[in-house]
Amino acid sequence: MTQNVASNSATRAVPDDRKSRFATLTFERDVAAPLAVLWEAWTAPVARAIWAAPSASVTVEFLEADTRVGGREISLCKVEDQPDIRCENGWLALQPAVCSVNYEVISCEGVTQSAALVTANLSGTHERSRLVVTVQLSSLAQDMEAGYRAGFGAGLDNLAGAAERTMVLQRVIQAPRSIVWGAWMNPETLPQWWGPEGFSCRTKRIDLRTGGEWVFDMIAPDGTVFPNHHLYNEVRPEERIGYTLHWGENGPKHADAWASFEDQDGATKVTLGMVFSTAAEFQEAKGFGAVELGLQTLGKLERFVASR
Known part of the structure; x- marks a missing residue:
């Protein structure tokens, strides 16, 4: 039964609007920093506030940050002459120096733009480390895939740079x-x-x-x-x-x-x-x-x- 359902689902045509609403994105970074340092740079609120903004024209204001399972992080992404973007991140799993899982909900002026499940896997040594982030994205009010690719990509570049100067x-x-x-x-x-x-x-x-x-x-x-x-x-x-x-x-x-x-x-x-x-x-x-x-x-x- 399960195999038949899976087979039928795989062959069923997916409408164009659904194709644009759902995406799975993968980002990979090699970092010249120890694994323990990369984990702290990825999870510690002070460090996250440093690398979160994707560019110099964007300011990220953290309103709440509680990095533990069941805790959440709320931030506002600010760009001059544009409405603030609100990001709510909730931590679902935290396995130090191994992996993290969180949900992320993006909204603007009270309208939810997207929801995502973010899984980060870490590996490495006392000298170098690697981060692989998978984002399972559901765009709601508009197609968010391009924005996620650009924003996550730039943020993770910033993360790598921050980790390499972190003690x-x-x-x-x-x-x-x-x-x-x-x-x-x-x-x-x-x-x-x-x-x-x-x-x-x-x-x-x-x-x-x-x-x-x-x-x-x-x-x-x-x-x-x-x-x-x-x-x-x-x-x-x-x-x-x-x-x-x-x-x-x-x-x-x-x-x-x-x-x-x-x-x-x-x-x-x-x-x-x-x-x-x-x-x-x-x-x-x-x-x-x-x-x-x-x-x-x-x-x-x-x-x-x-x-x-």
Whole structure:
């Protein structure tokens, strides 16, 4: 019975309007970044906000972002003198560094334009990775296939570039998430452990909330002073922090960063990610040992939490 139905369906003529309404699109990208980094660049809201806009003439404003199964992401795509395009993305499956599945609904001025099922498959090594994205598209108000091909293609090009200048540091800390979060988001305790081995912090102002900032100097063991300015644009208690890093108070931005906190059987997996503003800054940071120094910082956090 099933075979006969399938055979009949395969030979039945499909009207032209239905052909234009449905499409399956596949996009593939090879990325010069580790698999774990590509996964963070694909899923972390801070990173997604960086690569989502397909061109410089488009601004993407994120209204909501909750990257977990059952969570959703809502954004507005803005082009001058045109109505905003609303995109709602709901996460259906997330298997870290392996695959994700989400639905996506596009609307404009209250009219639904399209719905799609987006499946991303990732593979790779500690040096290079590969992303294959399949979009099963249903155009509703108008034919959206050409727009999807152009928009997704440009966005994934941006993603590859962003991933190649992204640094991801992770550590599992043997303490409950509430304790680790409390050590990070407490203006009294954060300066006590922040920074690599031998460094200390001298705070000028600190306000650890959405819209807040931390203006401080990091002082190296040899007395060298490194002015820093963190601007916090998102704080989701016990989940994640999004902020920008600047060279000194109101200085030039050199990275967009996030820290996420994930419960792991009573311990806490901390992920610290940074998308550097340019590839040159990323290479310079790697050159002076930013990965090792960042891991030292997370090690100091672990020791601080253990001593409490």
